Amino acid sequence: MSDNPEKPSNRVPKYLMTQGYKIIPVNPTKEEIMGLKSYKSLREVDEEIDVVDVFRRPEQALEVVKEAIERKKERGDIKAIWLQEGIVNDEAKKLAEENGILFVQDRCMFREHLRLREELQKIQR
Numbered sequence: 002m003s004d005n006p007e008k009p010s011n012r013v014p015k016y017l018m019t020q021g022y023k024i025i026p027v028n029p030t031k032e033e034i035m036g037l038k039s040y041k042s043l044r045e046v047d048e049e050i051d052v053v054d055v056f057r058r059p060e061q062a063l064e065v066v067k068e069a070i071e072r073k074k075e076r077g078d079i080k081a082i083w084l085q086e087g088i089v090n091d092e093a094k095k096l097a098e099e100n101g102i103l104f105v106q107d108r109c110m111f112r113e114h115l116r117l118r119e120e121l122q123k124i125q126r
Contacts, residue, residue: 002026002056004034009085010056011035013111020114025050043068043079052081054110055088062090062106070100083110 002024003010014024015035025046026039033039040046043053043065053069055062062084073079082097084090084106097104 002028002031002034002039004028004031008056009109009111013054013056013085013109016111017114023048043072049076049078051078052083053079054083054085056085057088059084059088059090062088062093063096066090066093066097066102066104069102070096073100073102081105083108085109086112 002014005011006015011034014026018024018035024035024037025048026034026037027041027043027046028034028039029041031039043050050072053065055065057065066082069079069082079102081103082093082105084093084104086107086109089107094104094106
């Protein structure tokens with residue numbers, strides 16, 4: 002997560018917070034982002050993690066997946082890994098899925114949330 006409001010890695014989590022999602026920043030270079038404690042790695046997070054939303058370069062995604070798998074083995078909490086739009090790493094996808102983690106890549110969580118909200122509104126009319 003970024004502390005730069007111009008970056009998607011700041012705007013997407015900020016939007017998700019307005020929708021009621023709990024956001025836990027992970028950024029090895031920041032102590033705090035948007036008033037929230039930032040952790041250096043997934044392993045340092047004390048709270049349960051459901052989804053890891055990745056805003057890193059594609060070649061860095063595999064390391065994030067490996068760290069998520071280790072955490073899942075220790076704590077059993079990570080259920081999904083989401084690579085934002087433009088981020089594709091098929092090796093990371095294969096590894097995550099082999100370890101029982103739902104994997105989404107090349108999709109914007111913000112856009113998908115809006116799309117699903119609109120579909121739900123159509124159904125409810």
